Amino acid sequence: MSELRETRLEKARTLAALGQGPYALRFEPTHRTAALQQAHADLPNGQERDVAVAVAGRVMTRRVMGKLAFFTLADETGPIQLFIEKATLAASMPEDPDAFAHLTSLVDAGDLIGVRGTLRRTDRGELSVKVTGWSMLTKALQPLPDKWHGLADVEKRYRQRYLDLIVSPDTRETFRRRALAVSAMRRWLDERDFLEIETPVLQSQPGGADARPFETHHNALDLPLTLRIATELHLKRLVVGGFERVYELGRIFRNEGVSTRHNPEFTSVEIYQAYADYTDMMALTEQLIAHVCQQVCGSTRISYQGTEIDLTPPWRRATMHALVQDATGLDFTGFSSRDEAAAAMQAKGLEVPALADSVGRLLVEAFEQRVEADLIQPTFVLDYPVENSPLARAHRSKPGLVERFELFIVGRETANAFSELIDPVDQRQRLEAQQERKAAGDDEAQTVDEDFLHALEVGMPPTGGLGIGIDRLVMLLTDSPSIRDVIAFPLLRPEARMESRPEAAAESRQEPRPAAMG
RNA sequence: GGGUCGCUAGCUCAGCGGUAGAGCACUCGGCUUUUAACCGAUUGGUCCUGAGUUCGAAUCUCAGGCGACCCA
Structure with missing residues (x-):
């Protein structure tokens, strides 16, 4: 069950050993992705534009093919594609000859990374950042929900709103x-x-x-x-x-x-x-x-x-009396006693609750039963x-x-x-x-x-x-x-789950956290 | 408060009395124009919990938990 998590922890340790901790201090993006998409909408397919950009966000999808890879990176404004070439990275990151291998093997969907590069629109028309440098900003230990179905479980959407939002x-x-x-x-x-x-x-x-x-x-x-x-x-x-x-x-x-x-x-x-x-x-x-x-x-x-x-x-403006009369035929201005109104309501098939002890309260009852739902x-x-x-x-x-x-x-x-x-x-x-x-x-x-x-x-x-x-x-x-x-964190019954997770508890006692290993 | 439905792998789901399954994700191998990438090979389970029926229960029964929808 925690195998995915253990794999990601191992990658975090590898990053630390490479001198790049899994949790960066800061990153300075030059653009947000929606602004880039808009500003370079005119870039033709297959063309490059030599502008230096830096973007940060969460890796949503990965497609690695040999010496070329495509990632999708999403910031708050939306996604942009990363165009990652082994040869380009090797030339632009001489300090790390294996930059391409590290990027494709140590970065999972769900991680937050920052990349630097120039712009290129691929042959298929996708505006992309041609990556010349990258850094891990936050290594995620948990996987993202299914990339195609998303979070279909309504309960999980409410309980783990952060996943829903991602x-x-x-x-x-x-x-x-x-x-x-x-x-x-x-x-x-x-x-x-x-x-x-x-x-x-x-x-x-x-x-x-x-x-x-x-x-x-x-x-x-x-x-x-x-x-x-x-x-x-x-x-x-x-x-x-x-x-x-x-x-x-x-x-x-x-x-x-x-x-x-x-x-x-x-x-x-x-x-x-x-x-x-x-x-x-x-x-x-x-x-x-x-x-x-x-x-x-x-x-x-x-x-x-x-x-x-x-x-x-x-x-539209209408009195409660008029609306009730239209819907039921009952004229509540004509009733002189609670019992008279109650009998008339029952004759029309309306319910008469005991707490409704006056003509006025019965009027409201009739309104709620026969009018309210139809006021679209x-x-x-x-x-x-x-x-x-x-x-x-x-x-x-x-x-x-x-x-x-x-x-x-x-x-x-x-x-x-x-x-x-x-x-x-x-x-x-x-x-x-x-x-x-x-x-x-x-x-x-x-x-x-x-x-x-x-x-x-x-x-x-x-x-x-x-x-x-x-x-x-x-x-x-x-x-x-x-x-x-429309409520970010609606009230739910607490979930009876993992108050003590053995692997997590043991880990915090016995092992230094990955951040402390760099 | 009442009724109906749901809960199975990280995610989405199938299986409905006879060996626990698929796709995606993960891991490994291949791949320089993909975008649900693709091809190959693995790995992964408290079938919500408990009790019962049965030779045998994910499957049937009962109780409980959590949720969704409808009704009051």
Whole structure:
């Protein structure tokens, strides 16, 4: 099993004996490969160009034939071919008469090397570095995955993301796009005078969302703490403090299951704008997401899992009541009691969970069962029941509802926004109602945060607030079917494997490492 | 939480009750225009773990582990 590894260790020792350690200190590339490919696209087949180049990267493939060899070397920007001639190397590296043999026998696929040379486009049209010198930068002890099939094992792709990144250009592109999306979003907000302020991850009281927190403990203060489930309540305190436009883009933790749409830690951006309401936040959401999409994908029309999605504003707006009525025929404005609504739902074949104890909660149930999954194109769903939205302001004209929207794209909740509730008396009643639900057994219900209520009593301006799920947005922009495809290291159960590897342990006790042998 | 499927060589997979297999990779030999190079010869295994059925288990049964997908 460790025979491949032992072979490579032996090669590392040989390199050390030749005076070239298997782990170089540094190398100075003159170019990255994509820049070379672009700059010399005009070089005709079979021609050489006498420019001195030095490139560094990982050896991806090797083809050795007698006194000539072709390697593929890949740096972050992509691959370039190495054209390696025995005669050329012998002439250019007089200090090592066996340079060709050393290069072809001591360098394996997976090693990181640096080469110097000139350019040549082969007869078959492949731009190549005609190698006049080489050095080992890092000797790899483990082989690369199958060069043709790549890493087909999904579990291994997540567990050993470094291998996935080496062999899968698509995976590299996904994380490049994720970085682009996040920086485009920050730039857009910064340009509009939004200030990013970091708020605590460790909190003595979780709040701002209906979710179970992770629990931890501070030793010195002997204090139980939870990881934040939202940034909402602290960002609102900042608005009370006078910051009129604030946001935070960061990690949120929810102690929930894992699925293609859920990871226990995920990234959100919450944005608060004083003197604005939820209609302003709808406009902001459209503009922001369309901008990010344009920056990342070059268009606001994209394809997601074979479906065309058009993110060009304006987006469809519809109330939850209207959407439910369209899908089920049920008019929830007409029900005067929970039981009446429940009976009507059952007559239409909808499920009626016991926890849904009001007309409003049943409306949300009907929405989730019959509407949500079909909202493919971007849709703002407006005006939620007050029972499910304890931090949103009462609707200006519709009793029992709040000024809230959620944005759905490809059937997934992607953003959530309110005209924020700024009335401290109303807020206290709402949170106390939540606390009662919690006491009754709903462990996702919220609690009363006295300091937050005190902040509201100091006075919070009318404010629009918005939260966007970054991971789900990036899934959309990278055509990724699972949230794990857009999180570099998603949560997985630890693998029961080789806690003690006899050969590795014995080696570190008995043998000096190859680097120490030079 | 429930269901379905998967786990065999470093990688990708076949084998489905009767000697553990292929391609690639590795090692050795040959080869100056290859690009999944090619030709020849080797090497490589806790068939996820444990128990059971059987003369005999990678294969059948049960339990467990890890994962994927679907449902709640």
